[in-house]
Amino acid sequence: QVQLQESGPGLVKPSQTLSLTCTVSGGSISSGNYYWSWIRQPAGKGLEWIGRIYTSGSTTYNPSLKSRVTISEDTSKNQFSLKLSSVTAADTAMYYCARENDNLGHDRSDYWGQGTLVTVSS
Amino acid sequence: DIQMTQSPSSLSAAVGHRVTITCRASQRISSYLNWYQQKPGKAPNLLIYAASSLQSGVPSRFSGSGSGTDFTLTISSLQPEDSATYYCQQSYKTPYTFGQGTKLEIK
Numbered sequence A: 001q002v003q004l005q006e007s008g009p010g011l012v013k014p015s016q017t018l019s020l021t022c023t024v025s026g027g028s029i030s031s032g033n034y035y036w037s038w039i040r041q042p043a044g045k046g047l048e049w050i051g052r053i054y055t056s057g058s059t060t061y062n063p064s065l066k067s068r069v070t071i072s073e074d075t076s077k078n079q080f081s082l083k084l085s086s087v088t089a090a091d092t093a094m095y096y097c098a099r100e101n102d103n104l105g106h107d108r109s110d111y112w113g114q115g116t117l118v119t120v121s122s
Numbered sequence B: 001d002i003q004m005t006q007s008p009s010s011l012s013a014a015v016g017h018r019v020t021i022t023c024r025a026s027q028r029i030s031s032y033l034n035w036y037q038q039k040p041g042k043a044p045n046l047l048i049y050a051a052s053s054l055q056s057g058v059p060s061r062f063s064g065s066g067s068g069t070d071f072t073l074t075i076s077s078l079q080p081e082d083s084a085t086y087y088c089q090q091s092y093k094t095p096y097t098f099g100q101g102t103k104l105e106i107k
Helices: none
Strands: A003-007 A018-025 A034-041 A048-054 A059-061 A069-074 A079-084 A093-101 A108-112 A116-120 B004-007 B010-013 B019-025 B033-038 B045-049 B062-067 B070-075 B084-090 B102-106
Touching: A003 A093, A003 A108, A018 A034, A018 A093, A018 A116, A034 A069, A048 A069, A048 A079, A048 A093, A059 A069, A079 A093, A108 B033, A108 B045, B004 B084, B010 B019, B019 B033, B019 B084, B019 B102, B033 B062, B045 B062, B070 B084
Parallel strands: B010 B102
Antiparallel strands: A003 A018, A018 A079, A034 A048, A034 A093, A048 A059, A069 A079, A093 A108, A093 A116, B004 B019, B019 B070, B033 B045, B033 B084, B062 B070, B084 B102
16 A cells, blocks of 8 residues: 655745655555646645656646755655745645556545645745 | 635535536546535545546545536535535646635534
8 A cells, every 4th residue: 555645844944945745655656657736725725736756756746836846856765745835824834746557648635635734924 | 727616605405405506617627626525624525536436435425527627526315524615627638727616514
């Protein structure tokens, strides 16, 4: 059973960089037809896809955030990470990491972390 | 970006009733459509992928249909535990985008 767990600071100051890590257990991030992604959700609002990294290390980002986002992986620790720079209050949200399963050619997020709340405030 | 529009935004139905939620894409997305259920304080849970394929472990009362731009999620016989918000998501083209959600309340 694959499990994902987000970790990182719950409070970030405006203009600073938000950094989160997702630790994966029950499966290797280096194998299979899987992408490893980040999705966020402001309180009471809908879901926004931030971006993803493939097992090869290639990344895809949401153009609305592309200039500020970096997703990377550490295969030795079976982790992947999110960095979002120059944050503002608009970046306050619950941040989820998820596995995107590409088997059968239809991407879908079949495993999710529990989420971690990040608040941007001075 | 591909825009996803769900309707209704909220609905209320009684246990045992049949419920349908619709999702419309701003362009044709073939069958690259997923449905998720989210309960308060929890992460979304995958119900349906590829428009009509039931995710393993999901009760068979959930079903999906559609192709192109119009899709539906149907709950054949509503149960109390189905109270949640439901989201559609297109996986045809990045950035993957979600509908705004449909909040389902049990009467």
